[in-house]
Amino acid sequence: MSDTYQTINLQDSWQKNLAVLIDHIRLRSFPRVLVEVLASYCHFDTSLIVTYKKSFKPIVIHPIDPSEQSSTLRSFLNNGYYLLDPLFDAIQNETVSGVTRLAEYAPDSFEETDFYQECYQYFGIVDEIVMIIKLDSEVTCAISLGRCKGLGTITRSELRALQEIYPVISALFRQFWLAQAGEYVQYEESDDSVKQALKSFGSGVLTQREREITHLILKGNSSKAIADKLNISVGTVKVHRKNIHAKLDTSTQSEIFTLFLGHLKALSVEPHLT
Structure with a gap:
């Protein structure tokens, strides 16, 4: 052909x-x-x-x-x-x-x-x-x-x-x-709970930087990738990760993930003020 x-x-x-x-x-x-x-x-x-x-x-x-x-x-x-x-x-x-x-x-x-x-x-x-x-x-x-x-x-x-x-x-x-x-x-659901979950997870426990790093950890970024994204050293990221686990009483990423999903679900069932 x-x-x-x-x-x-x-x-x-x-x-x-x-x-x-x-x-x-x-x-x-x-x-x-x-x-x-x-x-x-x-x-x-x-x-x-x-x-x-x-x-x-x-x-x-x-x-x-x-x-x-x-x-x-x-x-x-x-x-x-x-x-x-x-x-x-x-x-x-x-x-x-x-x-x-x-x-x-x-x-x-x-x-x-x-x-x-x-x-x-x-x-x-x-x-x-x-x-x-x-x-x-x-x-x-x-x-x-x-x-x-x-x-x-x-x-x-x-x-x-x-x-x-x-x-x-x-x-x-x-x-x-x-x-x-x-x-x-018409099937669109409010994003209030999602926004609130992303903004408030770890609030009052973690610092702003630690919360930022926590989100990156959950999304699958290694310590090196996080360091590159935030323009900080890998050693600094590791220190933050250690502090995050200590403050959240966790030892693995899986435990942090479970906490996050529980936080999201809790916000989803709470009544919202109008």
């Missing part, structure tokens, strides 16, 4: 896929159809489309059928694990965009974190490709395509294919969001 024929064939396939997406652009079925189209450019085992708004609880756009949502996904959302997700952190800090991989923004000790041990590893993913789409000034969409052990890591040709269609996919998704946002934001 000649290169010219392959090029024409790929263009014809893209035109047909684009037509299908345009047909569904104002319908709730658009995310599902989009995933089906993406499958023709990149192999993946799992797919998830989520919108993020500041520190609000993420909203799942696909799959919306509860029967298609794994217990791990429900735990990720309902137990507050998303707060320690590297992607959530990267979006909050606006340090990720376009087509990327988890390996590009995950902290250096990611697999040692409680988020990984207690939640992420149960997704069974060995490589995660994410398309980041800015929907408006406050909302960001993440289309996550997960590959399990059988598929291995994404190939260069697949990544390049996603990068090539990304501008069009982004434009189409923004149009879908303009038409359908109201159908999803």
